[in-house]
Amino acid sequence: MDTTQLPKYQQIIETIKEKISKGEWPIGSKIPSQRKLAEEFGVNRSTIITALEEQAADGLIEGKTGVGTKVINNTWTLLASRQSANWSEYIDTGIHRASEKIVQEINDLEMDPAFIQLSKGELSPEIFPVQTMQKVLKEAADELSELGYEEPKGYLPLRQAVSEYLAASGIYASPSSILIVSGGLQALQLVSLGLVQRGAPVFLEKPSYLYSLQLFRSSGMNLKGLPMDKEGIITKSISLKKYEKGKSILYTIPSYHNPTGILMTEKRRRELLDVCRIEQLPIVEDDIYRELWLDEMPPPPLKAMDKNGQVLYMGSLSKTLSPGLRIGWVAAPEPVIDRLADLKMQTDYGSSSLSQRAAEKWLSTGLYQKHIENVREQLRVRRHTALNTLDEHLSGIAEWNSPEGGFFIWLKVPSTIPIRLLYRQAISRKLLLNPGSIYSDGPNHFIRISYAYASLGELQEGILILGEEIRKLL
Amino acid sequence: MDTTQLPKYQQIIETIKEKISKGEWPIGSKIPSQRKLAEEFGVNRSTIITALEEQAADGLIEGKTGVGTKVINNTWTLLASRQSANWSEYIDTGIHRASEKIVQEINDLEMDPAFIQLSKGELSPEIFPVQTMQKVLKEAADELSELGYEEPKGYLPLRQAVSEYLAASGIYASPSSILIVSGGLQALQLVSLGLVQRGAPVFLEKPSYLYSLQLFRSSGMNLKGLPMDKEGIITKSISLKKYEKGKSILYTIPSYHNPTGILMTEKRRRELLDVCRIEQLPIVEDDIYRELWLDEMPPPPLKAMDKNGQVLYMGSLSKTLSPGLRIGWVAAPEPVIDRLADLKMQTDYGSSSLSQRAAEKWLSTGLYQKHIENVREQLRVRRHTALNTLDEHLSGIAEWNSPEGGFFIWLKVPSTIPIRLLYRQAISRKLLLNPGSIYSDGPNHFIRISYAYASLGELQEGILILGEEIRKLL
Numbered sequence: 001m002d003t004t005q006l007p008k009y010q011q012i013i014e015t016i017k018e019k020i021s022k023g024e025w026p027i028g029s030k031i032p033s034q035r036k037l038a039e040e041f042g043v044n045r046s047t048i049i050t051a052l053e054e055q056a057a058d059g060l061i062e063g064k065t066g067v068g069t070k071v072i073n074n075t076w077t078l079l080a081s082r083q084s085a086n087w088s089e090y091i092d093t094g095i096h097r098a099s100e101k102i103v104q105e106i107n108d109l110e111m112d113p114a115f116i117q118l119s120k121g122e123l124s125p126e127i128f129p130v131q132t133m134q135k136v137l138k139e140a141a142d143e144l145s146e147l148g149y150e151e152p153k154g155y156l157p158l159r160q161a162v163s164e165y166l167a168a169s170g171i172y173a174s175p176s177s178i179l180i181v182s183g184g185l186q187a188l189q190l191v192s193l194g195l196v197q198r199g200a201p202v203f204l205e206k207p208s209y210l211y212s213l214q215l216f217r218s219s220g221m222n223l224k225g226l227p228m229d230k231e232g233i234i235t236k237s238i239s240l241k242k243y244e245k246g247k248s249i250l251y252t253i254p255s256y257h258n259p260t261g262i263l264m265t266e267k268r269r270r271e272l273l274d275v276c277r278i279e280q281l282p283i284v285e286d287d288i289y290r291e292l293w294l295d296e297m298p299p300p301p302l303k304a305m306d307k308n309g310q311v312l313y314m315g316s317l318s319k320t321l322s323p324g325l326r327i328g329w330v331a332a333p334e335p336v337i338d339r340l341a342d343l344k345m346q347t348d349y350g351s352s353s354l355s356q357r358a359a360e361k362w363l364s365t366g367l368y369q370k371h372i373e374n375v376r377e378q379l380r381v382r383r384h385t386a387l388n389t390l391d392e393h394l395s396g397i398a399e400w401n402s403p404e405g406g407f408f409i410w411l412k413v414p415s416t417i418p419i420r421l422l423y424r425q426a427i428s429r430k431l432l433l434n435p436g437s438i439y440s441d442g443p444n445h446f447i448r449i450s451y452a453y454a455s456l457g458e459l460q461e462g463i464l465i466l467g468e469e470i471r472k473l474l
Numbered sequence: 475m476d477t478t479q480l481p482k483y484q485q486i487i488e489t490i491k492e493k494i495s496k497g498e499w500p501i502g503s504k505i506p507s508q509r510k511l512a513e514e515f516g517v518n519r520s521t522i523i524t525a526l527e528e529q530a531a532d533g534l535i536e537g538k539t540g541v542g543t544k545v546i547n548n549t550w551t552l553l554a555s556r557q558s559a560n561w562s563e564y565i566d567t568g569i570h571r572a573s574e575k576i577v578q579e580i581n582d583l584e585m586d587p588a589f590i591q592l593s594k595g596e597l598s599p600e601i602f603p604v605q606t607m608q609k610v611l612k613e614a615a616d617e618l619s620e621l622g623y624e625e626p627k628g629y630l631p632l633r634q635a636v637s638e639y640l641a642a643s644g645i646y647a648s649p650s651s652i653l654i655v656s657g658g659l660q661a662l663q664l665v666s667l668g669l670v671q672r673g674a675p676v677f678l679e680k681p682s683y684l685y686s687l688q689l690f691r692s693s694g695m696n697l698k699g700l701p702m703d704k705e706g707i708i709t710k711s712i713s714l715k716k717y718e719k720g721k722s723i724l725y726t727i728p729s730y731h732n733p734t735g736i737l738m739t740e741k742r743r744r745e746l747l748d749v750c751r752i753e754q755l756p757i758v759e760d761d762i763y764r765e766l767w768l769d770e771m772p773p774p775p776l777k778a779m780d781k782n783g784q785v786l787y788m789g790s791l792s793k794t795l796s797p798g799l800r801i802g803w804v805a806a807p808e809p810v811i812d813r814l815a816d817l818k819m820q821t822d823y824g825s826s827s828l829s830q831r832a833a834e835k836w837l838s839t840g841l842y843q844k845h846i847e848n849v850r851e852q853l854r855v856r857r858h859t860a861l862n863t864l865d866e867h868l869s870g871i872a873e874w875n876s877p878e879g880g881f882f883i884w885l886k887v888p889s890t891i892p893i894r895l896l897y898r899q900a901i902s903r904k905l906l907l908n909p910g911s912i913y914s915d916g917p918n919h920f921i922r923i924s925y926a927y928a929s930l931g932e933l934q935e936g937i938l939i940l941g942e943e944i945r946k947l948l
Binding site for chain 2 (some may be wrong): 014017059111122128140149150151182183186189213246280324343345346347352
């Protein structure tokens with residue numbers, strides 16, 4: 001735009017804006033002195049000062065006596081940062097905000113091949129069944145005739161396959177009561193968008209995976225942690241205030257809980273169902289680790305014991321076959337599935353048809369079930385290595401459980417050790433592990449390590465480093 | 475649970491709850507009379523009345539004199555419906571709520587093969603390149619080595635391919651300024667979650683695709699329609715209040731606008747960029763129809779003319795290749811992409827790796843560009859058929875544009891015809907078309923028809939039926 005038509009004062013503002021947004025004056029840079037700008041524009045210094053003041057009021061620049069004036073924002077960053085400010089309205093304390101940063105950092109470092117990944121809750125690429133996946137994809141390709149939008153609840157043959165698959169765990173859900181989602185996280189997002197009222201309490205294990213998910217707090221979920229013992233949630237801790245009834249949900253990972261690895265006993269499962277029925281508290285059962293039992297099969301899912309349509313059940317292929325497929329499912333009473341399917345359509349018009357077709361092949365041919373047997377075999381070796389190495393290097397300086405399934409060991413370090421510092425020290429030695437603080441609020445002396453991802457050698461080396469760093473901090 | 479330990483009164487309530495949630499007394503059914511219940515439980519009628527009153531207060535049952543008591547809810551439907559009530563807080567008027575229902579109905583009917591689909595904004599399966607897609611999938615399968623979570627911004631080779639592809643339209647975006655998304659709708663959702671403040675105005679064409687998306691209004695986007703002429707948005711209608719500055723965005727579909735088919739001229743594009751720069755109004759450019767030009771190439775994207783980092787650009791494979799892939803992209807200043815990538819990770823941990831790999835193959839081999847030439851050829855034939863048939867059957871009773879690209883013809887019917895009634899009449903004859911009312915608020919005399927999906931024969935038949943129904947209503 002030609003700015004020469006504007007009054008001098010406005011011209012200066014426009015020029016400054018343009019230089020900032022074009023990146024000619026990037027964020028963080030010092031702009032020319034007032035004297036110099038005055039010369040450049042041929043105005044007196046007070047005109048410059050007024051123009052700069054307006055830019056400062058808009059949040060683009062910031063002046064400090066003796067230091068000069070710096071660019072601190074452009075239009076987009078203003079938008080992004082104002083938005084952050086808005087998000088933080090829904091965040092209770094400073095600790096949460098910090099936890100968001102650390103989770104972002106972990107996400108980034110998980111992509112760094114230079115690190116020993118004791119953090120990733122994901123199967124090692126060594127376990128990924130490349131050849132079978134190639135075969136499945138080629139078969140799916142051969143059968144392809146079109147690739148349009150799928151039905152709102154997902155590709156029907158896949159829903160049929162999931163329905164049959166669930167029946168093997170005692171869950172009877174017809175394809176119309178099943179919604180295909182892009183992984184467990186999306187299922188949770190749909191629940192939080194569609195079923196949970198802003199500000200309504202969500203009861204859950206403390207610690208829990210959900211605490212690490214900023215989005216849920218940002219979308220107004222009010223997390224209420226429930227204490228656990230080695231059998232799972234202590235059910236007598238569940239109590240709803242009158243006005244909370246009919247608005248709250250309970251979220252639980254009964255099998256090989258993330259991050260603690262705890263397996264809820266059958267007795268506790270029945271108690272939980274009873275208490276929740278009486279409290280009119282619907283249950284969201286996150287059962288994505290169920291197939292990863294290592295010693296013996298877990299008790300039936302809550303959903304299989306559920307006679308009252310209380311339970312919304314979530315499963316996924318991400319932890320057992322491939323996260324890259326982005327395929328999971330929800331089974332729940334049909335009106336709830338209808339509601340979530342409508343939201344899913346409004347969110348992303350359904351999951352990848354390619355992935356849905358591949359998933360259908362895995363499930364309906366029995367290849368999936370066969371693959372999981374191999375996964376269990378491999379995880380047993382990994383767990384054994386992890387526990388042996390822990391015995392060797394961390395005896396006496398930490399405590400841990402021996403998980404009956406899943407990926408995780410929940411390590412307790414001495415309470416004199418600042419957990420964030422330990423995390424930092426590990427990072428400085430290219431070891432990534434998850435500090436317990438991201439799974440809970442309040443003081444924390446735990447670390448989650450995963451034996452699923454790193455190679456056996458890295459697993460041993462990582463635990464060795466962890467031992468050394470703990471000793472240094474003692 | 476054994477209820478015999480509870481007081482009689484409580485037992486009755488528990489029994490009723492159980493029967494309702496088990497589905498033994500399904501929603502809509504009449505429950506036994508008070509007299510009969512009194513006999514059954516061996517209590518007097520007043521105890522029954524008190525117990526029923528409590529259930530009614532919980533919203534589970536409803537009693538009407540002379541009709542008896544009916545089940546109206548169970549725990550889950552209560553949750554879902556309360557939530558609906560909550561959603562509607564963010565909806566301005568009754569009209570919007572109605573529009574949501576009709577959009578759901580259209581979504582459902584679009585899956586019904588008995589209907590002539592003049593509604594679907596999607597390429598006909600006849601145009602889908604089955605064999606090439608099979609070849610691409612098999613090549614992608616052969617190259618597969620793992621299928622884990624991708625980087626937060628998406629599969630790097632795909633981002634590189636998109637970066638090169640965008641350069642052909644004059645857009646220079648490095649892979650780190652590109653985010654892979656599961657289609658254009660998800661891009662919009664991320665923008666609405668991450669950049670738009672609740673209640674802040676979103677300027678957009680009126681009518682617009684966005685009006686049909688309940689989710690955006692529900693998430694607090696405050697839509698401000700801008701009038702258009704045949705060159706696009708009338709830019710002098712854009713004006714922000716002081717407090718709206720730095721909070722608002724402008725959403726536009728400059729090429730083959732949905733639903734009107736309008737192509738914004740180059741002159742108008744430059745004006746729009748100027749006005750938005752002065753108003754500090756970032757632009758979200760939805761350019762998913764760009765490649766579907768039929769007569770001559772459209773003017774450069776706004777993003778290509780954007781010297782100031784004002785524009786967030788959205789593209790997708792859904793309209794040109796396959797909606798089932800669920801692959802689209804966003805190009806924007808890097809801090810914005812960082813923010814959206816983080817949200818995307820929190821939403822669904824990234825798009826399907828399979829789909830990303832397939833998309834990369836299409837783009838990087840030039841197969842995509844070759845395919846689009848064929849798509850244009852087919853769409854020209856379809857547009858020709860549609861316009862000829864309109865001339866034949868609707869001359870004098872409707873007005874329409876001749877679109878220069880895209881999928882849509884925007885039909886104006888006489889203002890005496892109630893548009894909803896016309897839509898209903900068409901449905902009764904198994905013809906699905908989109909009433910203009912879902913793209914706008916206020917009175918409306920338009921219909922959107924798509925020539926992209928139905929076969930040529932259906933296209934002709936559908937337009938014939940439409941003509942007949944309009945005549946009946948005149």
